[in-house]
Amino acid sequence: MAAEFELTDEMRAAVGVESEPWPVEITTTSVRAFARGVGYTDPKYYDLDAARAEGYDTLPAPPCYLGTPVFIPGKSDPTFSGPRNTGPSIRHGLKGLLDGGTEVVYERPLKAGDKLYMTSKISGLEVKESKGLGKMLVVTSEQTFTEQDSGDVVMRTFAQAIYY
Amino acid sequence: MPKFADVNVGDELPTLDKAPDRAQLVQYCAGSGDFNPLHWDQSFEQAKQIGDNIVHGRMKWSTLGQVVSDWVGGSGWVKSVSCQYRGMDMQGAAWQAKGVVTAKREDGGRKLVDIDVWTENAAGQKTTPGKAVVVLND
Numbered sequence: 001m002a003a004e005f006e007l008t009d010e011m012r013a014a015v016g017v018e019s020e021p022w023p024v025e026i027t028t029t030s031v032r033a034f035a036r037g038v039g040y041t042d043p044k045y046y047d048l049d050a051a052r053a054e055g056y057d058t059l060p061a062p063p064c065y066l067g068t069p070v071f072i073p074g075k076s077d078p079t080f081s082g083p084r085n086t087g088p089s090i091r092h093g094l095k096g097l098l099d100g101g102t103e104v105v106y107e108r109p110l111k112a113g114d115k116l117y118m119t120s121k122i123s124g125l126e127v128k129e130s131k132g133l134g135k136m137l138v139v140t141s142e143q144t145f146t147e148q149d150s151g152d153v154v155m156r157t158f159a160q161a162i163y164y
Numbered sequence: 165m166p167k168f169a170d171v172n173v174g175d176e177l178p179t180l181d182k183a184p185d186r187a188q189l190v191q192y193c194a195g196s197g198d199f200n201p202l203h204w205d206q207s208f209e210q211a212k213q214i215g216d217n218i219v220h221g222r223m224k225w226s227t228l229g230q231v232v233s234d235w236v237g238g239s240g241w242v243k244s245v246s247c248q249y250r251g252m253d254m255q256g257a258a259w260q261a262k263g264v265v266t267a268k269r270e271d272g273g274r275k276l277v278d279i280d281v282w283t284e285n286a287a288g289q290k291t292t293p294g295k296a297v298v299v300l301n302d
Contacts, residue, residue, distance in 0.1 A: 029260070030195075033194055033195040034196060034226075035195070036191050036194075036195055036197035037191045037192035037194060037195025037196055037223070038192065038223065038226045038229075039182065039184065039186075039188065039200075039224075039230070040233075042233065042234060042237075044238070047197030054238035055238060060241075061279035062229060062230065062233055063225070063226075063230075063233055063242035063245050063296075064222070064225055064228075064245055065195075065196075065226070065227030066199060069197065070196075076201075078202065079198075079199050079200055079201075080197065080198055080199070080217070081198070081199070082197070091212070096181075096186060096210060097200070098249070099220075099221035099222060099249050100248065100249060101247060101248040101249060102221070102222055102225050102245070102249075103244065103246030103247075103248065104243065104244060104245055104246070104247070105243065105244040106241075106242070106243055109241040109242075113285055126272060132260060137183060153250075157210035158246075160248075
């Protein structure tokens with residue numbers, strides 16, 4: 001719990017800066033792994049024949065599956081699996097982390113075989129105070145996912161992380 | 165599977181009953197890439213403070229996606245899913261994921277259905293309220 005916490009100029013300067021693009025893949029195996037994790041029983045997320053019977057040419061991606069960032073030891077975060085050091089980070093020193101909220105907006109449905117690039121930026125920083133957790137830093141971020149081949153945007157996500 | 169003409173405001177989506185235990189959360193870790201020990205390691209400091217491992221917020225978000233995906237089936241696709249994380253759910257505890265149609269509209273030639281979605285714990289508290297938009301084929 002942080003009794004005192006203030007935003008610094010360095011933190012504010014990180015807002016709005018776009019990260020370097022990082023490759024994100026959707027594969028048949030990654031779709032199955034995500035569907036298992038959520039607990040889907042719908043066969044179209046597992047079985048190619050079942051997917052084809054519904055008119056898909058391969059396994060569709062379940063909603064809220066954001067693809068799997070390519071993992072490279074030393075460059076990827078060992079806990080959260082996303083890229084590290086591709087953009088500005090907030091050096092806040094707070095140890096606790098809670099998810100505040102999440103949104104995904106698709107331009108088209110995603111499917112196995114999609115190869116994307118993800119960029120991320122911090123869109124807002126806010127210090128709040130709660131009775132239970134004390135001073136908290138709420139970091140709002142946006143991620144944009146584009147097709148590697150065309151550059152077309154296929155998905156955007158918006159997230160709130162709460163550090164305390 | 166829903167057809168746009170037959171969908172009405174107030175329609176309830178089939179409820180999903182969930183009670184993901186630690187083993188299921190480990191599977192979600194593997195599928196999502198989020199290996200935060202808060203969700204699988206009982207000796208992790210934050211888990212000890214809370215009293216147990218808790219369900220990933222994003223697993224509940226993804227389950228809201230499942231409610232909508234199960235309802236739509238092959239008759240459309242999910243355009244968006246959002247939620248806020250208002251309360252924790254402990255591993256192994258029962259909760260439900262629900263949805264209700266709040267609007268239907270046409271935009272740019274697309275047939276859209278707006279849905280309120282949420283997870284609800286055994287005490288009836290909405291721990292993860294959210295919204296989804298679905299595109300129906302016809």
